[in-house]
Amino acid sequence: MKTYSTGGPKLSTGFLLPFILQMAFIAFQLPCYAQTKGNISGKVVDPQGIPIEYVSVGLLYEDGKMVKGALSDSTGKFTFSAVPDGKYLVKVTGVSYHPLTTQSFVISVENRILDLGLLKLKEDSKLLNAVVISAQKKLVEQTIDKTVINVENSILSEGNTALELLERAPGVKVGEDGQISLKGRSGVLVMINGKSTYLSPKELSTLLKGTNSSSISKIEIMSNPSAKYDAAGNGGIINIQMKKNMKTGLNGSVSLNGGASRNARYGSALSLNYRNDKVNVYGSYDYGYRGETEYLDFVRRFYDNGNAGGIASRASYQDTETDEPLHTNNFRLGLDYELDSSNTIGLLINGNVGKYTHDSKTGNRLISGDGTIISRMATTNYDQQNWKNLTYNVNYLHKFKKEGRTFSADADFASNSFTSNLNLKTTTLPSTDGQAGITTNRRGYIPAVTDVYLAKIDYADPLTKTIKLESGLKSSIIQSDNNLRYDVLNNGNWEYDSNGSNHFKYKEQIHAGYFNINKEFKGFSVQAGLRGEYTRTQGHQITTDSLLIRSYFQLFPSVFINKPIGGNHQIQAAYSRRIERPDYGDLNPFRVFRDPLLFYQGNPFLKPELINTFQLSHSFKGKYTTAINYNQTTDVITWLSGQIDSLNTTFESPQNLNRLINYGISFTASTTFIEWWNGTHFANIFRNEYKGNVQNNTFNNNTTSFSFNSQNSFKAGKGYTMELSGFYYSGSVYGISTYKGSYAISTGVQKNILKDKGNIKFMVNDIFQSNRYREQTKYQNIDMYTNKRPDSRRIMLSLSYRFGNQDISKKDRKTGSEDIQNRVKGGG
Known part of the structure; x- marks a missing residue:
C-alpha cells in the first residue's frame, strides 16, 4: 500500500501570536473593570409579553435632549453602558406601536445599575387597520450582521425548491451545477436548522432541489459569522430554517x-x-x-x-x-x-x-x-x-x-x-x-x-x-x-x-x-x-x-x-x-x-x-x-x-x-x-x-x-x-x-x-x-x-x-440545537 501523510495547511503563527496574547490580556482584564459609571437595561415586549426585536430605544436627558441610541436585540433586550451621573428618560418607538416614554430616573453613586424591566408597547389600532398585513414580517429583513428572507410570507416562493429560492436571495448566485456563491465568493456553507449537512456540492444541490418551499420558514444569510459557527464556508453561511409551529x-x-x-x-x-x-x-x-x-x-x-x-x-x-x-x-x-x-x-x-x-x-x-x-x-x-x-x-x-x-x-x-x-x-x-x-x-x-x-x-x-x-x-x-x-x-x-x-x-x-x-x-x-x-x-x-x-x-x-x-x-x-x-x-x-x-x-x-x-x-x-x-x-x-x-x-x-x-x-x-x-x-x-x-x-x-x-x-x-x-x-x-x-x-x-x-x-x-x-x-x-x-x-x-388554534404561545421554547447536516461529502 502506498501511504501519503501530510500536515495540512501551515499555521500562521506570525499573525496569530499577537492576537492570542491580546485575547488573553482582554480575558484577564475584563473582570477588573470597575463600574465607575451607570448601566441601564430593559426589555421591550408587545401586549402579550412577546419580545419585540430591532426597535429604536433612545436614552434622553430629562429635558428631552438625546444622549445615545440603540436597537433592541433578537430577544427584545437593550443596554446603555458607561452612563454618567444625571437624570434621564428612555423612549421606545416601533412600527405599528405607540411610542413609550419612561418616567425620569437618576444615575448616581448609590444607583449605578438600573434595570427598567419590561417595557410593554401598545399597538397602534389605526395603523393596524390601515395596513392589512402589518402583523406579517417583511419579505426581507436586514440587520447589521445578516439578511433574513421570510419565505413563508412570499407569494413567489410557491412551488419552488430551496435551490430556486436561493437564486433570488440578495447577493447569492447559484451556478449551472448548483454551486453557490455569496457576494462573488464561492465556498458557501449551507446549513439546515443551523446544522451543517456535510454533503458534497452535488449531493447538497440534489438535496436542496428536493426540499420544497412549503416546508421552509426563512433563509438567513451571514457573510461574516462569529467563532460560534463552524469555521467551514469561505464565502459565509446560509442557514435554511424549516417551519416550526409555536402556537398553543x-x-x-x-x-x-x-x-x-x-x-x-x-x-x-x-x-x-x-x-x-x-x-x-x-x-x-x-x-x-x-x-x-x-x-x-x-x-x-x-x-x-x-x-x-x-x-x-x-x-x-x-x-x-x-x-x-x-x-x-x-x-x-x-x-x-x-x-x-x-x-x-x-x-x-x-x-x-x-x-x-x-x-x-x-x-x-x-x-x-x-x-x-x-x-x-x-x-x-x-x-x-x-x-x-x-x-x-x-x-x-x-x-x-x-x-x-x-x-x-x-x-x-x-x-x-x-x-x-x-x-x-x-x-x-x-x-x-x-x-x-x-x-x-x-x-x-x-x-x-x-x-x-x-x-x-x-x-x-x-x-x-x-x-x-x-x-x-x-x-x-x-x-x-x-x-x-x-x-x-x-x-x-x-x-x-x-x-x-x-x-x-x-x-x-x-x-x-x-x-x-x-x-x-x-x-x-x-x-x-x-x-x-x-x-x-x-x-x-x-x-x-x-x-x-x-x-x-x-x-x-x-x-x-x-x-x-x-x-x-x-x-x-x-x-x-x-x-x-x-x-x-x-x-x-x-x-x-x-x-x-x-x-x-x-x-x-x-x-x-x-x-x-x-x-x-x-x-x-x-x-x-x-x-x-x-x-x-x-x-x-x-x-x-x-x-x-x-x-x-x-x-x-x-x-x-x-x-x-x-x-x-x-x-x-x-x-x-x-x-x-x-x-x-x-x-x-x-x-x-x-x-x-x-x-x-x-x-x-x-x-x-x-x-x-x-x-x-x-x-x-x-x-x-x-x-x-x-x-x-x-x-x-x-x-x-x-x-x-x-x-x-x-x-x-x-x-x-x-x-x-x-x-x-x-x-x-x-x-x-x-x-x-x-x-x-x-x-x-x-x-x-x-x-x-x-x-x-x-x-x-x-x-x-x-x-x-392560531394564538401564539407566550412561551417560546426552542431545542438546544438547531444545527447538523451539510458537508456529507458525497460522490460524483
Missing part, C-alpha cells in the same frame, strides 16, 4: 400547488402541531413533483499548434436536451418536553427521500477547419438517481436561575445514501455513404453512503451587565463509502471495466472548541472570539491500494466592533478567518462520464483553502446598510477544464490555485415609498482576481462585477397582496473561465380567503425566461463555450388553509 393547542395547515414550466409541476403539504404548558408535538410532510427540460449548447475548438487563437483545425458542436423529472418527499417529527421551568428535552427526526432522473439526448458533430464533417455522434445518457437523508437528534436545554445563563447539549446521527444507475449509449454515425455506424454501451452503478455522528455542548453566561461569555465544544465524525462500478458491452455481454471502476473510502474527524466574549464599553461594544479545530482525514483508494492521511490544527479568530451613533446610525467592523476543506467528491480520483467526450475527475492531493475576511458596515435607521469587504483566499480550490487534443476529449478536475482576492461594496435598502408599497433592494459591486499556475504556466483572471436584487410587496386592499421581484448579474470570472450576465423578473398575487385562514396564490417565475448560464474558457489549448438554458419560466397556482 391543536393546529395545523394544508396546502396544494400545481402549474407548469416546460413540463408539469405539482405538490402538497400537511403540518400538525399540538402544544400545551409541558409538551409540544409537531410533524409535517410534503410531496413535490418537478418536471423540467433544459437545453445545452457546447462548442469546443481544437488547435494543432496547442494554443487557442487563429483558425481552429477542427471544432466540436454539441447540443443536448435533458428531461429531469424530480420526485421529493420531506417529513419531520418532533417532541419537546418541559421537565420543569429550567429543563427541556427534545427529540427530532428529519427525512428527505427522493428520486431524480437525468435523461439526455446529445448530438455531436466534429468538423474540420475547411468545413468537412469528420464524425457525427449520437449519445443517450439515462441516469436514475435515488437518495435518502435521515437525521435523528436528541437535545437538552437547561436554564439557570440567573437570567441569560444557559447550557445546551445535542447528539445527532445522520444517514445519507445516494445511488446512481447510469446507462450511456453512443452511436458513431457514418460520415460518408457506405460506412457502418459503431455503437458503444457503458453502464455505471455509483452508490455513495455517508454517515455522520455529531455531539456538541454550548454554554452562555452574562457575567456582568456589560460582559457576556459564550463557549462550546463540538465533535463530528464522517464516514463515506463510494464504490463506483462501470461495465462495457462487448459482443452482447457486459464486462467489468477495471480501468473506469473505482472504490474509495473517506473518513474525517473534526474536533472543535470556541469562546466568544462580548463586552459593552462606553459608546461601543466588542465581541472577540477564537475557535480551534483539529482535523484528521483519511482517503483510502482501495482500487490502487493507496492511502492519503492528513491531520492539522487551525485557529480561527474573529473580532466584531459595534458602535451606535445617536439613535439612527450604527457602525460595525468585523474580521474573521475561515477554512474550506475539500469534500471527498473532490478528492476521489475516479472518472464520471457525462458523455464519451466529457468527464469529471477528482484530485486526491487537494489542500484546504484558507480565507481572511474583513468588513466595515454602516446602518442607518436599521433600513439602509452599506458594507465594504475585502477577502483573501490562499490555495483556492477551483474546478478547471483540461483537454486531450488527440482524443478530442475535455475533462474537469479541481486544483489549488495560489490565491483569490475579492473586494467590493454593497448597499441594502428597506423602503416604504408609499404606505402600500414595501421593498428591499440590494446592489453589490465586487472584483475577483484569480492568480495561480495551470499546466506549468502562471495566469491572472480578473474582472469587476455588478449584481442587483429587488423584492417588492404591494397591498392592494380587500385581502389582495402582490409581489414583484427581479435580479441581474453582470459578467464574472471563476478560475480560468468567464461567465456572461443574466437576469430574471418574477411576479405574483395573493388573495386571503376564508376569514384570513386561507389564501390563494398565483405566480409567474422568470417571465422572459432570461436566466441562463453562458461560460467562455479560452486558455492555452482550451477554447470552449457553453450555453445552458434551464427550465426557469414557470406558472404556479396554490391554495393553503390554516386550521385549529
